[in-house]
Amino acid sequence: MAMTQREPPSPTPSPAAPVGPNKHTRVRSLRGWAGSALVVAAVIGAWQGVVALFDIPAWKLPAPSAIGAELVASRALFLRHAWVTLQEVLLGFGVALALGVILAGLIASFPTFQRAVYPFVIASQTVPIIVIAPLLLIWVGYGLAPKIIVVALIAFFPIVVNTVDGLRGVDADMVNMMRTLGASRRQVFVKVQIPTALPFLFSGVKVAITFSVIGAVIGEWVGASAGLGYLTRVSVPLFLTARSFGAVVILSAMGVSLFLAVALLERLLLPWYHTERRQRALERS
Amino acid sequence: MGYVVEPQTHTQPMLRVAGISKDFVSGGQVLSVLNDVDFEAGRGEFVSIIGPSGCGKSTLLNIIAGLDDPSQGSVEIDGSGLHRLGRVAYMHQKDLLLPWRTVLDNAILGLEVQGVPRSRARERALALTERFGLKGFEHAYPFSLSGGMRQRVAFLRTILSERDVILLDEPFGALDALTRGHMQEWLLDLWSSFGKTIVLVTHDVDEAVFVSDRIYVFTARPGRVKTVVPVTLPRPRGYEMVTQAPFIALKAELLASLREESVRAQDAPWQ
The missing domain is CATH 1.20.5 (Single alpha-helices involved in coiled-coils or other helix-helix interfaces)
Incomplete structure (x- = not known):
């Protein structure tokens, strides 16, 4: 059945240049x-x-200028306490991320595990953290540990819920396509489910990282000898109101920076996701 | 009909479906989707299935691919009835490209799953990108491609999975008419050089006549084989044939047969 080789039909689309933000969107942002x-x-x-x-x-009520002056004058103090809080946030968040991802993987993969564990995961969020925090002091002591636990308890929830949704939200046709290619269940999980879940995971992480800062402050509020939460707590009774405000300014700067860092990481790790979204947004406009 | 039916040259069919029935049970009611279907495709043969909507064509492909099991009957691929999953290439109407993988990495998915090292798999895909009209787009992500190109990536993935039987479920259904015409010609060209057995499910009578060796017409639900029409148009086929008498005669015959079924389907009370 010899036949002249036909050229594949190519509607000659423009070369696959990476879709950058065009002038229009840049001006808008x-x-x-x-x-x-x-x-x-x-x-x-x-x-x-x-x-x-x-x-x-x-x-x-200190004026913004007074808060600014306090931030400059007591910068060494602020820095020392900020470092303690940052450690609590990062360590607690790290624990939450590791636990959250493992738990989500198990919940999404094993229905039995889901039925046994998911209700407890949800119930854990209904117990006010402010009730648990003082108990942690009794159980694990006064140092860094109870703060890390409080942060992890608050932060793991959005990570688990989002990642479970992501792992489950896989297109059934895509899974069938993989099966007809001869893929094992593990291969489907690694090559399709995990990449599908990554944007969801990042959504959860963005929420979790901001919650982490709040968690660290709660942990310090209940009992601590250092950290920005501790600093606000001891400053108010001394009428060092500007100092208390200064600590709050640093806390929110920390939260915003961590959020932006996660958003940047997402952009670097999932380039396809962002270009695809932007493309869709452009098509709509 | 007026055409001489070519004698079947193959001895053992590549794909044999014998007496397949499929019932779905939902809410205590039994819905019979396929009823005693016999179906064959020879080695290197191009066979199409057409029928009214809901005649179980896609269910049949799912069963052949091993994604589903028949309620009754058997499927044999190259003489063996075991482990169909992974032995038949199956291409869906949706391209089902993984958005986080480049064109090249989507194409090698089948090889990768089989354990071929990525670098070797990529080499093999690269050798074919020109044939598939994807040269220069190897490292592009799917979202930046047109619908026709995306479908060709899906084809490349299907071809590279190296199965003898390829099932196509309305692969051009989502494309515009012009692109569809080009793709059909291109598909014929690929088929003649790769020598695969192809089973195509389609709604499009023109498409079925243009590409096939034989056409199975299915009845309305429950789907049965109503008639098998051999297509004796000479090969290679070009699009100019579409307006010529033999093509139109075949098309008329198929349309009449299909029309009977769609009328019947509309009259029948929905179980």
């Missing part, structure tokens, strides 16, 4: 940033104005 900077500036300005206008004492 610049405008978005400028907008939020303006809002922040307006709030700070109003705050400063109100404090000056009504002559509010600094122990009651």
